[in-house]
Amino acid sequence: MRPRQEASYKGTYGRIVIVAGDVHFGGAAIMSATAAVNAGAGLVTVATAAANHAPLHARLPEAMVCTWDDALLPELLARADVVVVGPGLGDGAAAHVVLELVLATVTTPQTLIIDGSAIDLLATGGDAQTHTEQTVWTPHSMEWQRLSGIPIAKQTVSQNQEFAATIPGLVVCKGAPTVTLDGQRAIANSTGGPAMATGGSGDTLTGVLAAFIGQFGFSIEVVAAAVWVHSAAADRVAATHYVALPTKVSAELGTLMHELADSDTTEEEEQ
Ligand SMILES: NC(=O)C1=CN([C@@H]2O[C@H](COP(=O)(O)OP(=O)(O)OC[C@H]3O[C@@H](n4cnc5c(N)ncnc54)[C@H](OP(=O)(O)O)[C@@H]3O)[C@@H](O)[C@H]2O)[C@@H](O)CC1
Ligand SMILES: Nc1ncnc2c1ncn2[C@@H]1O[C@H](COP(=O)(O)OP(=O)(O)O)[C@@H](O)[C@H]1O
Ligand SMILES: [Mg+2]
Numbered sequence: 001m002r003p004r005q006e007a008s009y010k011g012t013y014g015r016i017v018i019v020a021g022d023v024h025f026g027g028a029a030i031m032s033a034t035a036a037v038n039a040g041a042g043l044v045t046v047a048t049a050a051a052n053h054a055p056l057h058a059r060l061p062e063a064m065v066c067t068w069d070d071a072l073l074p075e076l077l078a079r080a081d082v083v084v085v086g087p088g089l090g091d092g093a094a095a096h097v098v099l100e101l102v103l104a105t106v107t108t109p110q111t112l113i114i115d116g117s118a119i120d121l122l123a124t125g126g127d128a129q130t131h132t133e134q135t136v137w138t139p140h141s142m143e144w145q146r147l148s149g150i151p152i153a154k155q156t157v158s159q160n161q162e163f164a165a166t167i168p169g170l171v172v173c174k175g176a177p178t179v180t181l182d183g184q185r186a187i188a189n190s191t192g193g194p195a196m197a198t199g200g201s202g203d204t205l206t207g208v209l210a211a212f213i214g215q216f217g218f219s220i221e222v223v224a225a226a227v228w229v230h231s232a233a234a235d236r237v238a239a240t241h242y243v244a245l246p247t248k249v250s251a252e253l254g255t256l257m258h259e260l261a262d263s264d265t266t267e268e269e270e271q
Helices: 026-038 050-059 073-079 093-105 116-124 141-148 157-164 201-216 220-238 246-270
Strands: 015-019 043-048 064-067 082-085 111-115 135-138 170-173 179-181 186-188
Touching: 015 026, 015 073, 015 093, 015 201, 026 043, 026 050, 026 201, 026 246, 043 050, 043 073, 050 064, 064 073, 073 093, 082 093, 082 201, 093 116, 111 116, 111 201, 116 135, 116 141, 135 201, 141 157, 141 170, 157 170, 157 179, 170 220, 179 220, 201 220, 201 246, 220 246
Parallel strands: 015 043, 015 082, 043 064, 082 111, 111 135, 135 170
Antiparallel strands: 170 179, 179 186
16 A cells, blocks of 8 residues: 555556446446445546446446447557456356457556456356456356366365466455465465455455556555455444445445555654
């Protein structure tokens, strides 16, 4: 976490494009974008099914919106610092087409975060290679089983590392605990808990990851920090709520990040 610099503008903090939300899963797109905005991303655009356009605008005016077939999307993707693909993308014909566009367009040094339906589409149809080493995979156990072929019961860190080493970038194996892997190093997360076991927690994590990479760069440390902050925000909600609803977790991010950035500055000043 770093405080924001005086000499900066919205472009300094990351251009994020989130490709998400078919007609059934508009909430996934909204939750991902809400998290990205609250975690400090400079500019957020959501590419989604037409049915989600107006709800997203009404719910989150900070985000821009276009549809998957918008003629502007290829250029938006090419100019992005970080692209998220997959939350609630579904497996319809349009999802296949837009995933192909994303995979063909996003290249190093851009970051590509692959989640949810996009992991499933690649597990069943394509190969798991991308054009950027700066890829972050965010599977839950079943998505990881589909992609890696490792049955859930055999998903040990060493088994997971072996497959992680064969695909580009980092893998965030979500669970209790979530473990971030790069094929060699593994970082187990220390925050979070069962109050997060509710639809949309993973969708929210994609937005936090995108915002962190957009602001602080791509590395295993930044990815693990985003995982930690997302679950730490959920812990705060869970301190007074039975379930850590993703929208409440996103609302908690701003205060938590303010405190973390502030405490880092204080430590630096004291040294
Ligand atoms: N509001 C919205 O718009 C929302 C939209 N969403 C979007 O929906 C899309 C589909 O995502 P998905 O995760 O719901 O479905 P899928 O990939 O089929 O996984 C479920 C299967 O895996 C199994 N399973 C085993 N272990 C598991 C584990 N640890 N965690 C989870 N599952 C586990 C599980 O076993 P069972 O429960 O049947 O025993 C079941 O057989 C995706 O794009 C997502 O972004 C959601 O985020 C919800 C809110
Ligand atoms: N028992 C648990 N302990 C810690 N974290 C959990 C627990 N259950 C769920 N989570 C977290 O919730 C998220 C679930 O992700 P995912 O299944 O992709 O959600 P969705 O697709 O519904 O948004 C992950 O970040 C995971 O670590
Ligand atoms: Mg998910």
